[in-house]
Each structure stands twice: as C-alpha cells, then as structure tokens.
Amino acid sequence: MGASSLIHPTAVIDPAAQLDSSVSVGPYAVIGPKVRIGANTSVGAHCVIEGDTTLGRDNQVFQFASLGAQPQDKKYAGEPTRLVIGDRNTIREFCTFNTGTVQDRGETTIGSDNWIMAYVHIAHDCIVGNNTILANNATLAGHVHVDDWVILGGLTGVHQFTHIGAHAMAGFASHISQDVPPFMMVDGNPLAVRGFNAEGLRRRGFSAVRVAAVKQMHKLLYRQGLTLDAATAAIAGLKSDMPEALQDIERMQAFLAASTRGIAR
Structure with a gap:
C-alpha cells in the first residue's frame, strides 16, 4: 500500500x-x-x-x-x-x-x-x-504537572500551577487546587484525601513492603494530626526501617519539598 x-x-x-x-x-x-x-x-x-x-x-x-x-x-x-x-x-x-x-x-x-x-x-x-x-x-x-500513572476521573478540573504526584488518583468531578502527593486518592469539592491508591500500586507490581511504606506515609500525613513539617520529618525516618521502599519514600520527600501551592490535606 x-x-x-x-x-x-x-x-x-x-x-x-x-x-x-x-x-x-x-x-x-x-x-x-x-x-x-x-x-x-x-x-x-x-x-x-x-x-x-x-x-x-x-x-x-x-x-x-x-x-x-x-x-x-x-x-x-x-x-x-x-x-x-x-x-x-x-x-x-x-x-x-x-x-x-x-x-x-x-x-x-x-x-x-x-x-x-x-x-x-x-x-x-x-x-x-x-x-x-x-x-x-x-x-x-x-x-499543571501530572506525573506518571496518575488517574483523573471525569469532569475533574485542575487549577493552574498544580502538581499531581505519581500514582495518585482523583475521583469523578474533583476540584484540584492544591498539590496532590504521590500515591494518594482524592475527590470532592472542596478536595479531600480519602486514602491511598493501594489497589493501583498492587496492580503495578509494588511489593507488600512498598505498599506498607505508602500506607505509613499516608498515616503520617493524614491520620496522626501532625503538622506538615513533623510529618515530613517522620517520613524521612522511614528510610532506615523500610530500605526496600527507599525510592518511594524519596519520591514523597522530593514532592513535599518542591510543593509551591501546599498539599491537599
């Protein structure tokens, strides 16, 4: 032809x-x-x-x-x-x-x-x-920056200069005006973090240890009432306990350090 x-x-x-x-x-x-x-x-x-x-x-x-x-x-x-x-x-x-x-x-x-x-x-x-x-x-x-493996639900709007981290997921009709950290699941208007993308990570071959590290980072950021600075410091402390998840922890650290709009919390 x-x-x-x-x-x-x-x-x-x-x-x-x-x-x-x-x-x-x-x-x-x-x-x-x-x-x-x-x-x-x-x-x-x-x-x-x-x-x-x-x-x-x-x-x-x-x-x-x-x-x-x-x-x-x-x-x-x-x-x-x-x-x-x-x-x-x-x-x-x-x-x-x-x-x-x-x-x-x-x-x-x-x-x-x-x-x-x-x-x-x-x-x-x-x-x-x-x-x-x-x-x-x-x-x-x-x-807007959208990192690898992100999923955005239908009718989702993302505000200018916002950064969405790798493996994050936003539900239907979400209003994203703050940075969404890697691995997190968000939805709503106003936006709220609902959990972390456990199933997506498993489907992409994350080991049980890596998923556990992401779960712990979610807990530190959203479930223990810590300030962002305190949560960031605690996340850094995970590296010695979970060396298999070092790349994931460093990804989160880099994202939090670079955020200019503040993260969805």
Whole structure:
C-alpha cells in the first residue's frame, strides 16, 4: 500500500509538514507546516494539528481533536512555542491540547502510553507523564504537572500551577487546587484525601513492603494530626526501617519539598 493511499484525498496537509510514510490521515483533517508525525500514527477525520507540534509513533488521534493551537493566555503574542507528544497515546474525540508560553518553558509536553478520553483539555505549559488515564472532560489549566500513572476521573478540573504526584488518583468531578502527593486518592469539592491508591500500586507490581511504606506515609500525613513539617520529618525516618521502599519514600520527600501551592490535606 503506498503512502498516498493512507491519506484521504480531502485532507489538507501543508507540503512542509513532516509525516512518516506509514501515517494515516482521515477525511477533512488539516495539518500545518510545522507538524511532525512519527511512524504508524493515525489521525482521524476532521482533526486539526497545527503550530509547532510533534507526535511520536503509534499514536491514535480520534476525530475532531485539536492539537497545537495557540495557548488560551491573554499574554500570548505569537511567540514560537511547542507541543510535544510521545508514543502510543490514545487521544479521543474533541480533545484540545495547546502549545506553551514564553512565560514558562515554552512547551506543552505529553509523554507516552497515555489514555486520554474525549473532551480532555490540556492547556499551555502542562507536563503530563507516562501511563496516565485522563477521563472524559478532565481539564488541566496552564502550568499543571501530572506525573506518571496518575488517574483523573471525569469532569475533574485542575487549577493552574498544580502538581499531581505519581500514582495518585482523583475521583469523578474533583476540584484540584492544591498539590496532590504521590500515591494518594482524592475527590470532592472542596478536595479531600480519602486514602491511598493501594489497589493501583498492587496492580503495578509494588511489593507488600512498598505498599506498607505508602500506607505509613499516608498515616503520617493524614491520620496522626501532625503538622506538615513533623510529618515530613517522620517520613524521612522511614528510610532506615523500610530500605526496600527507599525510592518511594524519596519520591514523597522530593514532592513535599518542591510543593509551591501546599498539599491537599
């Protein structure tokens, strides 16, 4: 099958766009001059991919998605910024991902192996890691960081500059305006921490010792009435008792130290 047979004749693709010969493009899709798309990626009908946008290989972009449009930021004045998407992502209908702004890193970044459902909005300068699940209508405001293996329930809204730690999970229609530490389960408006993501960790191969360490960190942060400083110090003390969970404890320490919005408590 020739490359031309993978491109529907009604698609509008700028001659300067760089598409691997194995890329398929559906009817009435529009692809701009600064777009680069890797091998075996499919672009559905009526998609618009514009701006300085790079998609890796084996992505599936469903119909009516808009990728690489200018940021919804009134300060934006046409500066060159980017959208970079990794490999093997599923991007469902009506998703909108914007490029970055020069006020931040100038790039919106989405990793690999993410499952991104319909109507998800990822605003300027966001960083989304790998293996995340963003359910229908999840909305990330500008400058949000979502670490690996995060799950966001449908209709969840995330405030700008918020950081969501690895393996965290947010329930349906959550309002996230403070940082969510790794491993925690949250939901509601106002947001509340309901527990830790024990089942998710087990499914990802965490040993019983590692799960126990996360349980203890949750207890120190949320169940013993400690100040944040006292809980942080107690978490540091777990490293000598639970060396198998050293990486998880250090992940929590680094997250708490870097938090700028305060953590959900």
